[in-house]
Amino acid sequence: MTPFKERKSDRRRFLKIATLSATGSLAGAAAINRISPALLPEELVFDANQSLWARALPPAHRPLDQDTETEVAIIGGGFTGLASAYYLKRSGWKGRVMVLEARRCGHGASGRNGAMLLTMTEDRYMAWSGDPALDKRIYDLTVDNIRRLQALEAEFQSDAEIDPVGALQVCNTVEQAEQARAFAEKARGAGLPVEFWERDQITEAVGTRAYPGALFDPHSGQLHPGKLVRLFQTAAEGEGVEIFENSPILRVAPGDPARLSTVSGKTVKAAHVILATNAFTSKLGFLRSATVPIFEYVACTAPLSDTQLDSIGWRRRIPFNDSRTEVFYLGLTRDNRIHIGGGPTDYVFNNGLSVPPHSGLRFARLGEELRRIFPSLAGVQFETTWNGLVDYSLDGTPSLGQLPHTPNFYYAIGFSGHGVNLTSLFGRILADLVRGRAADWAWLPYLNRLPVYVPNEPWRSIAVDAATWYYRWSDPKAP
Numbered sequence: 175m176t177p178f179k180e181r182k183s184d185r186r187r188f189l190k191i192a193t194l195s196a197t198g199s200l201a202g203a204a205a206i207n208r209i210s211p212a213l214l215p216e217e218l219v220f221d222a223n224q225s226l227w228a229r230a231l232p233p234a235h236r237p238l239d240q241d242t243e244t245e246v247a248i249i250g251g252g253f254t255g256l257a258s259a260y261y262l263k264r265s266g267w268k269g270r271v272m273v274l275e276a277r278r279c280g281h282g283a284s285g286r287n288g289a290m291l292l293t294m295t296e297d298r299y300m301a302w303s304g305d306p307a308l309d310k311r312i313y314d315l316t317v318d319n320i321r322r323l324q325a326l327e328a329e330f331q332s333d334a335e336i337d338p339v340g341a342l343q344v345c346n347t348v349e350q351a352e353q354a355r356a357f358a359e360k361a362r363g364a365g366l367p368v369e370f371w372e373r374d375q376i377t378e379a380v381g382t383r384a385y386p387g388a389l390f391d392p393h394s395g396q397l398h399p400g401k402l403v404r405l406f407q408t409a410a411e412g413e414g415v416e417i418f419e420n421s422p423i424l425r426v427a428p429g430d431p432a433r434l435s436t437v438s439g440k441t442v443k444a445a446h447v448i449l450a451t452n453a454f455t456s457k458l459g460f461l462r463s464a465t466v467p468i469f470e471y472v473a474c475t476a477p478l479s480d481t482q483l484d485s486i487g488w489r490r491r492i493p494f495n496d497s498r499t500e501v502f503y504l505g506l507t508r509d510n511r512i513h514i515g516g517g518p519t520d521y522v523f524n525n526g527l528s529v530p531p532h533s534g535l536r537f538a539r540l541g542e543e544l545r546r547i548f549p550s551l552a553g554v555q556f557e558t559t560w561n562g563l564v565d566y567s568l569d570g571t572p573s574l575g576q577l578p579h580t581p582n583f584y585y586a587i588g589f590s591g592h593g594v595n596l597t598s599l600f601g602r603i604l605a606d607l608v609r610g611r612a613a614d615w616a617w618l619p620y621l622n623r624l625p626v627y628v629p630n631e632p633w634r635s636i637a638v639d640a641a642t643w644y645y646r647w648s649d650p651k652a653p
C-alpha cells in the first residue's frame with residue numbers, strides 16, 4: 175500500500191503537471207492565434223459573377239486613372255456602398271462622394287443572392303429575442319425600408335421587380351411545424367403580423383406538399399438584385415456621386431486624411447472612408463475577427479413553359495426558405511424561372527476566395543432538392559449556376575458603426591445571408607453617421623457593436639469544420 179503522504183505528493187505533482195501543460199497549450203494556442211494573421215496574409219481574388227442577375231447590370235464605369243482627394247470614399251459597390259453614397263448626397267451633403275468598386279457594382283453578394291427581400295435581421299427573423307417591443311420596432315423599420323425601395327423605384331422609373339408578396343419559412347419536420355405554430359401566436363401577441371400556415375395553405379400558394387407547416391411574413395417578398403444595383407447606381411449618380419469600377423483598393427492607410435491605394439498605383443486621400451466590402455473586408459486588414467466568408471451556391475432554370483408551371487402549381491409568386499441551418503431557398507422570377515440556393519456550403523482556409531473545386535457536387539445537390547420539392551420537374555436542367563460569398567457572423571447578428579480607434583472609418587458587416595433589404599437601411603444609417611447624426615440611431619442594438627470574436631487560423635477552420643459537421647448531422651434529413 176502506498177503511504178498516504180506519498181499519494182498526496184503524487185497527486186500534487188500530477189495536478190502541477192496538468193495545470194502547466196493546460197496553461198502551456200492555451201498560451202500556445204493564443205500565441206498561434208495572435209501571430210497567424212502576420213504569417214498568413216490573405217489573398218485578394220475577384221472571380222467572375224456568373225449569376226442570372228448580372229445580366230441586368232449597366233455598362234461598366236471608368237476606372238480611377240489619377241491620384242485624387244475626396245471627402246468620402248466608399249470602398250465597394252454593392253447595396254451597402256451604393257445606398258450609403260445615395261443617401262449621403264440625398265441628405266444635402268455638399269462634399270465629394272466617390273464609390274470605388276474592384277470589378278463591377280453588384281460583383282459581390284448584392285449581384286449573386288437568392289433575391290429574397292426580407293423584413294428583420296438574420297438573428298431576429300422568425301425568432302424570439304426576448305424583447306418584443308424592440309423586435310416590433312426593428313420589424314417596422316425594415317418594412318418601412320421596403321416601402322422606400324418601392325418609392326425609389328417609382329421616382330427613377332427603374333423597375334427592380336420589387337414584389338412584396340410575402341415570404342414563407344417552411345418547416346422540414348412536424349415538430350418544427352408545432353414550434354412554428356407556437357411562435358406565430360407569440361409573435362402576433364407582440365404585434366408582428368406573422369401567420370402560421372398548414373400544409374394545404376402552403377400547397378395552395380406555392381404548389382409543393384413537401385412541408386407540414388410554415389411561417390408567413392406578409393411584408394417580405396422578392397426582387398431582381400441586378401436591377402436593384404442598377405437602380406441605386408442611377409439614383410446615386412443622379413445626386414452627384416462618382417462611381418469608379420474595375421478599381422480594386424489594395425491598401426488602406428488610416429489617418430486624417432486616410433490614404434487608399436489602388437492596384438494600379440493610384441492614390442485617394444479621403445476624410446471619411448466607408449468599408450462597404452462585406453465578405454472581403456478582412457482583405458484590407460479590417461475586422462478580421464468579425465465574420466467568416468462562406469461560399470453559397472445558387473442555380474436557376476430557363477423560363478418554364480405554362481405546362482411546367484401548371485404542373486407545379488406555384489400560383490402565388492411567394493419565395494420560401496426552409497428551416498435547416500444549411501438552409502435552402504427558392505424563388506420564381508417574373509419570367510417564370512425557378513432559382514434555388516443554399517444547402518451545403520464551403521469555407522476555404524484563411525478566408526480564401528478561390529471557389530472550391532467540388533462546386534459541381536453542390537449544384538447536383540440543389541437539383542436533387544428541387545426535384546424533391548417539385549417532383550414534376552424531374553427532367554428540368556439548370557440553365558445558370560453561380561456562387562457567392564456570405565459574411566456570416568457567429569450569432570447571425572449584423573453590426574455597423576465607426577471603427578473604435580479610427581472614427582473616420584465606417585463599417586456594416588455580418589448580414590449573414592439576410593442583407594438584400596437590410597443593406598440599404600444600413601447604408602442610410604452609415605450616411606447619417608458620416609453626417610454626425612449617430613444619436614438618431616442610438617436605440618438600434620446593432621450600432622457600434624462588433625460581432626462575436628472569430629479566432630484566426632488554424633482555429634477558424636477547425637471551428638467552422640466542426641460546426642458544419644454538426645449542422646449536417648443535426649439538420650432534418652429529406653423524408
Ligand SMILES: Cc1cc2nc3c(=O)[nH]c(=O)nc-3n(C[C@H](O)[C@H](O)[C@H](O)COP(=O)(O)OP(=O)(O)OC[C@H]3O[C@@H](n4cnc5c(N)ncnc54)[C@H](O)[C@@H]3O)c2cc1C
Pocket residue numbers: 220249250251252253254255274275276277278279280281282283284285286287288289290291292421422423424450451452453454455457458470471472503515561562563564589590591592593594595596597
Ligand atoms: C448566394 C447568396 C444568397 C443570398 N441570398 C439572400 C437572400 O435571398 N436574401 C437576403 O436578404 N440576403 C441574401 N444574401 C445576402 C445579401 O446578398 C448580402 O447581405 C448583401 O448583398 C451584402 O451587400 P454588400 O453591399 O454589403 O456587400 P457586397 O454586395 O458583397 O458588396 C461588396 C463589394 O465590395 C467590392 N470590394 C471588395 N473588396 C474591394 C476592394 N478591395 N476594393 C474595391 N472594391 C472591393 C466587391 O467587389 C463587392 O462588389 C445572399 C448572399 C449570397 C452570397
